[in-house]
Structure formats: C-alpha cells, structure tokens
Amino acid sequence: MATNSTRRRNALWRIGSLLPASLLLVALSIYPVFNLVGLSLSDVEWIDGRAHSEFIGFANFDQLFRHETVYWAGVRNTIIFAICAVTAQMIFGFSMALAARRASGVTRAVLTAVFLLPIVMPPIVIGAMWRLLLGRDFGAVNTLLGYVGIGPIDFLGNPDIALASVILVDIWHWTPFVFLLMLTGLESLDQEVFEAAKFDVRSPWQELRYVTIPLMVPTILITLGLRLVLSFKVFDEVYLLTGGGPGTSTEVINFSIYRTFFAQDRLGVGSAMSLLTLVAVAVLIVVVNLWIRKRRSKSQEATS
Amino acid sequence: MAQLTLEKVRKAYGDAVVIPEIDLDIRSGEFVCLVGPSGSGKSTLLRMIAGLEGITRGTVRVDGEDMTDVDPSDRDMGMVFQSYALYPHMTVRDNMSFALRMRKEDPKLIEERVAEAVEMLDLKGLEDRKPAALSGGQRQRVAMGRCIVRKPKLFLFDEPLSNLDAKLRTATRHQIRHLHDRLGATSIFVTHDQVEAMTMADRIALLNFGEIMQIGTPQELYLQPQNRFTAGFLGSPEMNFFEGTVSVGEGGFVLNGTASLFLPASAGRLAALREVVGTGRKVEIGVRPEHFDLAAEAGADTMSLPVAGLEWLGHEAFVFGHVDGREIGVRVATDASGASDLPKPGSPVQLRVVEDSWHMFDATSGDNLVVKSGA
Amino acid sequence: MISRTTRKNLLGGHLVAWGYALIIIGPMFWILSNSFKRQIDILMGNTFSTPILTNYETLLFSRQSDFLMNLWNSAMIGVVSTVIVLVIATLAAFTIIRLEPPKWATALLLGWALVFHMLPTLTFVGSWYVMFSNMGLHGTYTALILTHVLHALPQTMFLMVGFLLNIPRELIQAARMDGCSYGQVFRRIVVPLSFGGMAAAGALAFIQSWSDFAISLNLSDQDTMTAPVAIATFAQEHQIRYGEMAAASVMSMIPALILILLGQRYVVRGLMAGAVK
Ligand SMILES: Nc1ncnc2c1ncn2[C@@H]1O[C@H](COP(=O)(O)OP(=O)(O)O)[C@@H](O)[C@H]1O
Ligand SMILES: [Mg+2]
Numbered sequence: 010m011a012t013n014s015t016r017r018r019n020a021l022w023r024i025g026s027l028l029p030a031s032l033l034l035v036a037l038s039i040y041p042v043f044n045l046v047g048l049s050l051s052d053v054e055w056i057d058g059r060a061h062s063e064f065i066g067f068a069n070f071d072q073l074f075r076h077e078t079v080y081w082a083g084v085r086n087t088i089i090f091a092i093c094a095v096t097a098q099m100i101f102g103f104s105m106a107l108a109a110r111r112a113s114g115v116t117r118a119v120l121t122a123v124f125l126l127p128i129v130m131p132p133i134v135i136g137a138m139w140r141l142l143l144g145r146d147f148g149a150v151n152t153l154l155g156y157v158g159i160g161p162i163d164f165l166g167n168p169d170i171a172l173a174s175v176i177l178v179d180i181w182h183w184t185p186f187v188f189l190l191m192l193t194g195l196e197s198l199d200q201e202v203f204e205a206a207k208f209d210v211r212s213p214w215q216e217l218r219y220v221t222i223p224l225m226v227p228t229i230l231i232t233l234g235l236r237l238v239l240s241f242k243v244f245d246e247v248y249l250l251t252g253g254g255p256g257t258s259t260e261v262i263n264f265s266i267y268r269t270f271f272a273q274d275r276l277g278v279g280s281a282m283s284l285l286t287l288v289a290v291a292v293l294i295v296v297v298n299l300w301i302r303k304r305r306s307k308s309q310e311a312t313s
Numbered sequence: 314m315a316q317l318t319l320e321k322v323r324k325a326y327g328d329a330v331v332i333p334e335i336d337l338d339i340r341s342g343e344f345v346c347l348v349g350p351s352g353s354g355k356s357t358l359l360r361m362i363a364g365l366e367g368i369t370r371g372t373v374r375v376d377g378e379d380m381t382d383v384d385p386s387d388r389d390m391g392m393v394f395q396s397y398a399l400y401p402h403m404t405v406r407d408n409m410s411f412a413l414r415m416r417k418e419d420p421k422l423i424e425e426r427v428a429e430a431v432e433m434l435d436l437k438g439l440e441d442r443k444p445a446a447l448s449g450g451q452r453q454r455v456a457m458g459r460c461i462v463r464k465p466k467l468f469l470f471d472e473p474l475s476n477l478d479a480k481l482r483t484a485t486r487h488q489i490r491h492l493h494d495r496l497g498a499t500s501i502f503v504t505h506d507q508v509e510a511m512t513m514a515d516r517i518a519l520l521n522f523g524e525i526m527q528i529g530t531p532q533e534l535y536l537q538p539q540n541r542f543t544a545g546f547l548g549s550p551e552m553n554f555f556e557g558t559v560s561v562g563e564g565g566f567v568l569n570g571t572a573s574l575f576l577p578a579s580a581g582r583l584a585a586l587r588e589v590v591g592t593g594r595k596v597e598i599g600v601r602p603e604h605f606d607l608a609a610e611a612g613a614d615t616m617s618l619p620v621a622g623l624e625w626l627g628h629e630a631f632v633f634g635h636v637d638g639r640e641i642g643v644r645v646a647t648d649a650s651g652a653s654d655l656p657k658p659g660s661p662v663q664l665r666v667v668e669d670s671w672h673m674f675d676a677t678s679g680d681n682l683v684v685k686s687g688a
Numbered sequence: 689m690i691s692r693t694t695r696k697n698l699l700g701g702h703l704v705a706w707g708y709a710l711i712i713i714g715p716m717f718w719i720l721s722n723s724f725k726r727q728i729d730i731l732m733g734n735t736f737s738t739p740i741l742t743n744y745e746t747l748l749f750s751r752q753s754d755f756l757m758n759l760w761n762s763a764m765i766g767v768v769s770t771v772i773v774l775v776i777a778t779l780a781a782f783t784i785i786r787l788e789p790p791k792w793a794t795a796l797l798l799g800w801a802l803v804f805h806m807l808p809t810l811t812f813v814g815s816w817y818v819m820f821s822n823m824g825l826h827g828t829y830t831a832l833i834l835t836h837v838l839h840a841l842p843q844t845m846f847l848m849v850g851f852l853l854n855i856p857r858e859l860i861q862a863a864r865m866d867g868c869s870y871g872q873v874f875r876r877i878v879v880p881l882s883f884g885g886m887a888a889a890g891a892l893a894f895i896q897s898w899s900d901f902a903i904s905l906n907l908s909d910q911d912t913m914t915a916p917v918a919i920a921t922f923a924q925e926h927q928i929r930y931g932e933m934a935a936a937s938v939m940s941m942i943p944a945l946i947l948i949l950l951g952q953r954y955v956v957r958g959l960m961a962g963a964v965k
Contacts, residue, residue, distance in 0.1 A: 034838070108702065139715070142718060294806050
C-alpha cells in the first residue's frame with residue numbers, strides 16, 4: 010500500500026539523516042579513544058608503514074608518570090598559560106566592551122571588522138607574524154623599544170620571558186573574541202534597566218558593580234569557561250614561535266604529544282599522553298559545564 | 314467530501330492526559346466547529362485528525378477507511394494554521410500550487426485550479442508576490458487557497474481568524490462558510506470564540522479538558538444546554554447562576570439560596586420537575602440575561618437588583634448589579650427614543666424570570682435537570 | 689542629555705578600543721610590508737625600503753616552491769569539507785529538532801559533539817595517524833577531508849540547530865499536509881529557508897579548515913600539504929626565509945579578509961551563535 014511506503018521512507022529518513030554525522034563521530038572520534046587505549050598499553054613499531062603493536066601492560070604509563078619530565082613541564086606551563094591568558098583576555102575584553110558599547114553604527118562596523126581579523130586568520134600566520142615582530146635583532150617591537158631607550162629584549166629566546174611572550178601573543182589573539190562576545194551580551198541586555206538604574210546609582214562605578222556585572226554574569230561565565238577549556242588546545246602559535254623552547258620554558262601539552270608521537274615515533278608513550286590529556290580535559294569540560302550551569306541558575310533565581 | 318469518525322480516541326503526553334477518550338462522527342458536507350476554552354485540547358484533537366500528532370489509542374476513519382497509521386502526507390486533508398504557515402520563499406502562486414506539484418499533477422490542471430482559487434478568494438494581481446508583501450487578510454486567504462486548490466477530503470482550520478482585526482474577522486467568517494457551501498466540503502473548524510462557532514457551524518462540539526461536553530446545532534447548545542458548562546460557555550454576557558434548593562410554589566418553583574427567586578413554570582414543566590426537586594437536592598438555576606422581564610413594582614415573583622452599571626449597545630442594553638456578591642446581567646430592550654427610560658445606576662430594578670426560560674442544573678454533576686426530565 | 693563625565697568616559701572608551709584596533713592592524717601592516725622586502729632589509733631592521741615582488745614571485749612561480757600547490761590543497765580541502773559538513777550537519781540538525789528522534793540519541797550525539805569540540809585536537813591526531821596509515825590512507829586528500837569534516841562537525845551542527853529552530857514548526861507541518869515526505873520537506877522547505885544560516889556556518893567551517901594546522905601537519909604528505917603547514921616549514925629551515933614567510937602569511941590571510949569584507953554579518957552571527965550555545 011502506498012501509505013505504508015511513505016511511512017517506511019520517513020522512518021528510513023529519520024535514521025539515515027543522523028547516520029553520516031553519527032558514523033563520522035563514532036569512527037573518527039569515539040573509536041580513536043579506544044584505539045588510544047590499545048596503543049597506550051602496547052609497544053608499537055612501524056613495519057612496512059603499518060603499526061604493529063604488542064601488549065606490554067602499563068609500562069607506557071609508568072614511563073609517562075616517572076620519566077617524561079618534559080610532558081609534566083608542559084602540563085605546568087599549559088595551566089599557567091591558560092590561567093594568565095584567559096584572565097587578561099576577560100579583563101581587557103570586558104572593559105573594552107564596556108567602553109565601546111555606545112559606539113555609533115559606523116564605528117561599530119569598523120571596530121568589529123578589525124577585531125574579527127585575529128579570530129579568523131590562521132593561527133600559524135599569527136605565529137609567523139609575531140615571530141617576525143618579536144625577533145631579537147630585527148623585530149619591530151625591539152625597534153620601537155629602541156626608540157625609547159630600552160635595549161633589545163630576547164622575547165622568544167630568553168627562558169625567563171619566553172612563556173610570557175607566548176601568553177602575550179595569545180592575549181592579542183583572543184581578546185577581540187571576548188570583546189565581541191561581551192559586546193553582544195551587553196547589547197542584548199534590557200536597556201531600560203540601565204535607564205531605571207540612573208535614578209538609583211550614584212556613580213558609574215556603582216552602576217557597574219550593582220547593575221551591569223550582575224546582569225552579565227551568565228555571559229561572563231560562559232565566555233570564561235569556553236576560553237579556559239579552549240586554551241588547552243594551544244599548539245599552532247607555540248609551534249612557530251618557540252617550538253617549546255628554549256629548554257622546556259614554553260613547552261605545552263600538545264607540543265609534547267606531537268613531539269613524542271611524530272618526531273620521536275614513540276607511539277605507545279604518545280598515546281598514553283594523549284589519553285591522559287584527553288581524559289583530564291574531558292573531566293575539566295564536564296566540571297566547568299556543571300559549575301556554569303549551577304552558577305547560572307543561581308544568578309537567574311537572584312534576578313528573577 | 315468525506316465523512317470522519319473518531320473511535321475512542323485518546324491522547325496522553327506521558328502521564329499528562331490531554332484527551333481521555335473521544336468519539337465523534339462528522340457527516341459528509343458538514344461544517345463542525347470545535348470550541349472550548351484555551352488548553353481544552355482542540356488543537357491537539359485537530360492535529361490528531363491531520364496525523365501531525367500521534368494517537369495514543371483509538372481509531373480515526375475517513376469514509377470508513379482506517380487512517381490511524383497513515384502518514385499526514387497521504388491523508389489528503391488540507392489545513393489552515395493560525396499563523397497561516399505560508400512558505401516565505403515561494404510566491405502566492407507557488408504556495409497555492411505546491412501540494413499539487415508534490416502530487417505531480419498535470420501542470421495545466423494546476424494552473425486552472427490556482428486560477429480558480431485566485432478568483433474565488435479575490436487574490437487577482439497578487440500571484441507573484443511573496444507572503445512578506447501581503448497584508449494579514451491576504452495571507453489568510455492565500456492559506457485558504459492553498460487548501461482549496463487541492464480539493465481535499467477534509468478541511469481543517471485551527472483558529473485561522475484570530476490574527477485578523479475584528480471587522481475583517483466578521484467578513485472572513487462569512488466568506489469561509491460561503492466557500493464551504495460552494496465547494497461542498499467537509500470542514501472542521503477550531504476556535505475559542507463562541508461567536509465564530511455560533512455563526513458558522515452546522516454543529517458545534519464543545520470541548521472541556523479533552524472531553525466533549527455537548528455536540529449539536531448552535532440552537533441546541535444555546536437553548537438546551539445539557540450541562541452547566543455548556544450553558545455557561547455560550548452566550549454573552551454569560552448566563553446568570555443562582556445556587557440553592559428548590560421548592561414548589563404557586564405557578565412555578567421557588568429557589569431558596571443565595572437569592573430568593575421565583576421561577577414561573579408551565580404546567581408541563583411543573584409536573585416534570587416536581588419529583589426531581591422534591592428530594593431537596595442542591596441545584597443551580599441558570600437564567601440568561603434576556604430571560605428577565607423588568608417589573609413595574611416589587612412583588613412576590615420579583616427580585617430586586619441594585620443597578621451598578623449599564624452598557625448601552627444601540628439595539629439593546631445590559632444592566633449589571635450584584636446580588637449576594639454575585640454579578641447579575643440583564644438584557645433590556647431599547648426603544649427608538651434612546652436611553653431616557655433606561656434604569657439608572659444607583660436605583661434598583663425589579664426582575665421577573667420569564668416562564669419556562671430558565672434552567673436547572675444538578676449542583677454536583679452539572680447535568681441540566683430540565684433537559685434531562687424532558688420538560 | 690549626555691553629561692560631561694559620560695562624554696569623557698565615552699571618548700576614553702573609544703580611545704581604548706581604537707588603540708587596541710591599532711595594535712591589531714599594526715602587526716598586519718608590518719608583515720605586509722615585510723613581504724615586499726628583501727631578506728637583508730628585514731634582517732637589518734630597515735623600516736623603509738623599495739618594495740619588491742620577489743618574495744611573491746619566488747613563492748608562487750619558482751621551481752623549488754610548491755606554495756601554489758599548497759594553496760590549491762588548502763582551498764580544495766576547505767571547499768570540499770565545508771560542503772560535506774554542511775550537508776551532514778544540516779541533515780542531522782533538522783532531524784534532531786523537528787523529527788523527534790529518541791531523547792537518548794539526541795543527548796548522546798549533541799553531548800559528545802560538545803565534548804569533542806572542546807578537546808584538544810592533538811589528542812586525536814596520533815590515533816588518526818595510526819588508523820589512516822594502517823588503511824593506507826595516510827597523506828591522502830580523503831584522510832584530510834574526513835578529519836576536517838569531523839573537526840568542523842560539532843560547531844556546524846550546533847549552528848544549524850540554532851538556525852533551524854527559527855523555521856516555525858507549522859511550516860514543516862503545512863508541507864507535510866501538502867504531501868511532502870521528510871526528505872521532500874528538507875529539500876523544498878528547510879534548505880531554501882536556511883541559506884543564510886548555512887552561509888554563516890559554512891563561512892566558519894571553511895575558515896576552520898583553511899586555518900587548520902594541527903591535523904594537516906601530521907596527516908598530509910608532500911603532495912597534499914596545505915598552506916599553513918608550508919608556512920611552518922619556512923620557519924624550520926636552517927636559514928629562515930623571512931620574506932617568503934611573510935608573503936605566504938599574507939596570502940593565507942586573503943580568504944579571511946574576503947570573508948570579513950563580504951560576509952561580516954554571517955561570520956559574526958556564526959561566531960556569536962556558536963559561542964553562546
Ligand atoms: N507536546 C506536549 N506535551 C505536553 N503537553 C502538551 C503538549 N502539547 C499540548 N499539550 C497540552 O495539551 C493541552 C491541550 O493543548 P491544545 O490542544 O493546544 O489546546 P487548545 O488548542 O484547546 O488551546 C494543553 O494543556 C497543553 O498544555
Ligand atoms: Mg489551539
């Protein structure tokens with residue numbers, strides 16, 4: 010009967026339309042996790058371009074926890090990097106959004122266009138660019154500093170300030186993103202609240218403290234959580250700027266994984282690193298998500 | 314043209330039962346209005362008929378054929394939505410011809426049908442416009458045109474007039490009813506507006522909490538409401554209700570309760586109800602605003618109503634006041650001379666109930682005891 | 689009425705914002721100017737010198753350079769993976785929000801997509817490398833396109849879910865009554881009405897693919913190498929060719945610039961929607 014065939018076709022469509030996305034996610038994101046488990050418990054060797062693995066238990070993890078000091082330096086640096094960079098981005102982005110929110114149409118359009126640039130350009134180009142700018146002997150930054158009498162600083166070569174330089178580049182890269190999110194957030198607030206508040210607050214500072222910030226809490230939390238988790242992805246810029254050096258001063262987790270896996274061909278340990286990182290960040294994601302959700306419902310209760 | 318039957322149809326979302334169980338028969342060529350307060354399940358019922366909503370239990374038949382598991386696209390029903398749901402990316406013509414094109418009908422036939430509908434709905438010259446460039450009324454007509462061109466077995470309307478202004482609504486009401494007659498269609502029309510239902514329907518099905526309270530012609534529902542809900546829902550201003558117990562008096566009954574009210578009754582009604590009220594059961598008496606007469610002076614058969622407000626509508630006027638904390642509305646005739654001899658706010662009027670024009674409802678079940686007793 | 693302090697604040701605020709804009713623009717001009725300089729001028733730190741096109745010529749047309757091919761690879765992989773991810777994501781999004789799949793399926797799909805979106809890509813690349821190598825796909829376009837599609841999938845799916853929510857339910861029901869199967873509703877109603885959303889999601893997916901470094905670095909080979917990987921190799925050679933690196937960087941920025949100029953609205957919409965979800 011014709012009617013049954015329509016039903017069957019629709020049932021097929023319902024399954025079929027979800028299939029490509031599901032298959033792709035299963036094959037290339039869920040299976041690889043299990044694959045990593047297998048690899049991390051094995052001694053892996055390349056024979057004729059294929060990986061051959063032999064089960065060796067937890068030896069790779071033993072190695073990772075006891076001897077891979079570079080990875081642990083990377084963990085430390087990544088955490089410092091994430092906290093410092095994100096804090097600065099939030100402060101700069103939020104204050105600039107506060108400043109620019111009453112900008113007129115043209116100003117806004119131009120500002121938005123400029124601020125979009127770092128977000129949409131390839132990170133590797135940002136790396137290349139800042140490598141040229143921060144170069145010790147010929148970089149533009151040192152040239153500029155020279156004019157005011159500050160002697161050449163080896164931004165990328167001095168182990169004491171290399172990480173700070175990398176953080177600086179990341180702040181340059183992502184502050185505009187925070188700015189745009191905050192600006193959108195500020196503008197989607199009910200403007201009448203601010204008009205009403207004019208009668209109650211005595212200074213701009215009070216307005217900020219008692220009106221703006223409480224209303225922005227949801228946006229701030231989401232942006233903060235998002236940036237925090239995403240900053241664990243850092244790799245491209247570091248690759249070009251410092252390659253993790255000098256020494257381990259700018260080593261980050263992703264760079265350790267890359268080096269172990271691809272440069273040193275130590276697949277077993279590299280897999281163990283990947284797996285450990287993956288699980289740790291996944292836990293972080295879940296925790297941050299729950300935390301945001303809790304804080305958000307709290308602030309909604311408070312405002313409603 | 315088709316005939317529709319619902320058999321023991323039930324709808325529940327999880328534990329929330331929206332429609333406990335409904336049986337409904339709609340004859341071929343009939344115009345049936347589903348009325349009820351908001352949230353009573355009208356839309357849900359209509360969408361179950363359309364196939365857009367799954368049926369928890371029961372059967373939907375069209376011309377005897379079981380449609381319960383048939384896909385909406387195969388049901389051959391046309392629906393006009395409250396929001397019209399016109400395809401914003403298609404012109405008026407494409408909107409109207411869409412269904413026929415999906416059925417791969419002959420282009421010539423499609424063109425004819427669209428031209429016919431455009432003519433019928435007075436949409437000439439708008440065929441190449443997109444919905445965004447139409448007024449509310451025009452959109453509404455395109456939505457109807459989209460149904461008409463298909464000549465479906467069943468026309469379904471879900472409050473299609475609620476987004477129009479009052480004047481246009483009246484005109485469109487007539488137009489829809491006229492189209493229905495001209496096409497010889499079978500239509501189900503959902504509305505929460507009793508005026509729409511009263512003016513358009515062959516039969517009205519009144520819904521409350523997913524149950525049909527009464528189904529019948531507008532006259533039946535208005536004049537012989539089977540229960541208190543129906544009596545209260547239809548009519549504006551609403552029927553007046555008085556609670557209490559009833560005893561037999563001279564030429565009628567006497568209500569003893571919130572207010573003391575004399576209810577004149579014919580010999581037939583007296584006989585029919587004598588037994589019912591004899592038990593001293595609690596009842597509610599219902600009297601429509603037009604079923605009071607103004608008496609010149611107070612008497613044993615009148616009730617005094619202090620006038621609190623007056624609404625003058627030209628062809629009639631309504632007097633409002635409170636008796637024992639309950640608002641009472643009374644319709645009074647106006648004559649050509651205007652408002653000069655109307656009751657004045659602040660002074661009382663004497664009301665006398667018109668003989669046999671009142672209803673008596675059981676206080677607990679809400680059944681209309683007059684209708685039930687056959688009086 | 690704007691009080692004097694407000695006006696002062698406003699002015700100060702604008703100065704800060706424009707100052708930051710300058711900090712963004714400055715480096716870009718610097719790299720642009722460097723791309724027109726000889727290596728020696730760059731190393732000498734000469735601010736001004738006669739512009740030359742040598743860097744671009746060498747990069748694009750010299751025998752030793754594969755950069756033209758790298759650009760082509762980036763473009764090709766970007767376009768193909770964007771088209772594929774748009775189709776896959778829109779299909780899934782429509783079903784998720786309008787065809788009521790089982791709740792657990794939706795939760796699983798969207799939940800994992802969210803987590804995957806935020807996990808460091810590098811933690812997966814090693815596993816992909818082994819998988820593709822074992823299948824003999826290492827270094828192929830297939831491997832790169834598949835991974836780029838996957839990489840953009842969560843974000844595109846979330847964006848499309850957001851955009852499709854704007855299509856009223858009743859429109860889809862009207863189409864069903866008009867005789868459309870789910871597939872026909874998708875083709876005739878959903879796709880035409882979500883072009884705007886698809887443009888926004890597509891722009892972002894393309895940028896993501898075009899900018900990708902972590903995946904392409906490890907899954908491409910000499911023939912399938914993309915522009916960002918090529919730029920990175922400039923930096924690793926013994927004698928860094930700064931001029932060519934700058935020129936290559938400038939050329940890699942072109943798609944982003946075009947997108948901002950032509951479709952700023954879409955890019956912003958996509959970015960904001962993607963971030964808030
Ligand atoms: N998807 C749903 N899930 C749960 N309850 C629903 C759903 N849709 C409708 N309802 C409930 O069903 C009842 C009837 O709704 P509806 O048919 O739209 O009423 P009406 O059209 O008469 O105003 C309402 O109480 C509504 O809350
Ligand atoms: Mg409704």
